[in-house]
Amino acid sequence: MNIDMIRAAAKRLDGHARRTPILTSPFLDEIAGRRVFVKAECLQHTGSFKFRGGWSAVSALGENARKAGVIAFSSGNHAQGVALAARAHHAPAVIVMPADAPAIKIDNTRALGAEVVLYDRATEDRNEIGARLAKDRGLVLIKPFDEPLVIAGQGTCGLEIAADMTAQGVTDADVVVCCGGGGLTSGIALALAADAPGLRARPAEPEGFDDVTRSLVSGRIERNAKVAGSICDAIITPAPGTLTFPIMQDHCGPGIVVSEDECLRATGLAFERLKIVLEPGGAAALAAALFHPDEFSQDAVVAVATGGNVDPDIFSRALDTLS
Structure with missing residues (x-):
C-alpha cells in the first residue's frame, strides 16, 4: 500500500x-x-464510505473478471458498495451477509441486484463461505478491508479531509475514524501522512469489540472474544487485518473505546444538530469526539461519520436519547 495507489483510486x-x-x-x-x-x-x-472501496476494486478489474462476477462478505455497507459498483460495471455480484444484519442492509443489497447468501456469524465462517463460493463459481473475491484496492478507495476520503481541513486553516488535529477491520482507518492514515502530516488518524471502536485499540497497545494482532452482539454491527470484526494493522501501527494514534449508549447519543445529536442520519457504528467517531474530551489535546477534532444505514427501531432509540 502506498499513496500512489490512493491517488490512482481517486x-x-x-x-x-x-x-x-x-x-x-x-x-x-x-x-x-x-x-x-x-x-x-x-x-x-x-449511505457509507464503503462505496469508495467497492468502486475502486471493481473498476480495476479486467473485462473477463467483470464478466465472471465478484463476491464479497459484509454485514451490509461493504455489501451495498460492491453491489452498486458491480451493477454499474455490468458484473454479477454475490454477497455473503450475516443473517442478523439490519434488514435494511439486506434488502438494499438485494435491491441493487446482488445475490445475497445469509450465514450465522456465531457458528459459520464467512471467509470459508466466501472462498468456497468464489472457487465454485469463478468469482473474484473483494474483501471488506484487507484488500489493497479497497484500502486505496477508502483512502480517498483521507485525501478530501486533508484538502478541506487545510483550506479551513486546521493543520493540527486528530481525525477519529469508526474502525472495524481498519480499511478506512489505514487508508485515511496513509493519505493524511502524505498530504496533511499534522492530522493524525485514530480508530474508534465499541466496547467489547476493541481489537484494534488493544492491538495497537500490545503491538500484535488481538482478536475479539465475541463476533456478534452489538448494535454497532457495521464495525464488528474478529481482528484487524494483516494488511491494515501495520499501516495503523505506523501512522495512527491510540484507539478510543466508546459505549453503545454513547453511540446512540451521538446518532441522536447528529440528527438534531447536523441533520444527518447515522447508524450507531457510523457514529462511534463522533461519540469519541463528543464524550471523551480527555483523549484530545488540540483545539479541533475531525470525526468521520461513516454510515447511515440504520434500522428504524434503532434510530428511534437514538432519538429517545434527546429527550
Missing part, C-alpha cells in the same frame, strides 16, 4: 463518488469543548 472514483461535506455545529462544539468537524460519509452513495 482518479477512478472521479465523477462517480460524492465528495462528502465537512459539517459543523456550535452546539456540538460546546459539548466537546473544542471545534468538531464531521466528515459526512453517510451522504456517500449507498
Whole structure:
C-alpha cells in the first residue's frame, strides 16, 4: 500500500463518488469543548464510505473478471458498495451477509441486484463461505478491508479531509475514524501522512469489540472474544487485518473505546444538530469526539461519520436519547 495507489483510486472514483461535506455545529462544539468537524460519509452513495472501496476494486478489474462476477462478505455497507459498483460495471455480484444484519442492509443489497447468501456469524465462517463460493463459481473475491484496492478507495476520503481541513486553516488535529477491520482507518492514515502530516488518524471502536485499540497497545494482532452482539454491527470484526494493522501501527494514534449508549447519543445529536442520519457504528467517531474530551489535546477534532444505514427501531432509540 502506498499513496500512489490512493491517488490512482481517486482518479477512478472521479465523477462517480460524492465528495462528502465537512459539517459543523456550535452546539456540538460546546459539548466537546473544542471545534468538531464531521466528515459526512453517510451522504456517500449507498449511505457509507464503503462505496469508495467497492468502486475502486471493481473498476480495476479486467473485462473477463467483470464478466465472471465478484463476491464479497459484509454485514451490509461493504455489501451495498460492491453491489452498486458491480451493477454499474455490468458484473454479477454475490454477497455473503450475516443473517442478523439490519434488514435494511439486506434488502438494499438485494435491491441493487446482488445475490445475497445469509450465514450465522456465531457458528459459520464467512471467509470459508466466501472462498468456497468464489472457487465454485469463478468469482473474484473483494474483501471488506484487507484488500489493497479497497484500502486505496477508502483512502480517498483521507485525501478530501486533508484538502478541506487545510483550506479551513486546521493543520493540527486528530481525525477519529469508526474502525472495524481498519480499511478506512489505514487508508485515511496513509493519505493524511502524505498530504496533511499534522492530522493524525485514530480508530474508534465499541466496547467489547476493541481489537484494534488493544492491538495497537500490545503491538500484535488481538482478536475479539465475541463476533456478534452489538448494535454497532457495521464495525464488528474478529481482528484487524494483516494488511491494515501495520499501516495503523505506523501512522495512527491510540484507539478510543466508546459505549453503545454513547453511540446512540451521538446518532441522536447528529440528527438534531447536523441533520444527518447515522447508524450507531457510523457514529462511534463522533461519540469519541463528543464524550471523551480527555483523549484530545488540540483545539479541533475531525470525526468521520461513516454510515447511515440504520434500522428504524434503532434510530428511534437514538432519538429517545434527546429527550
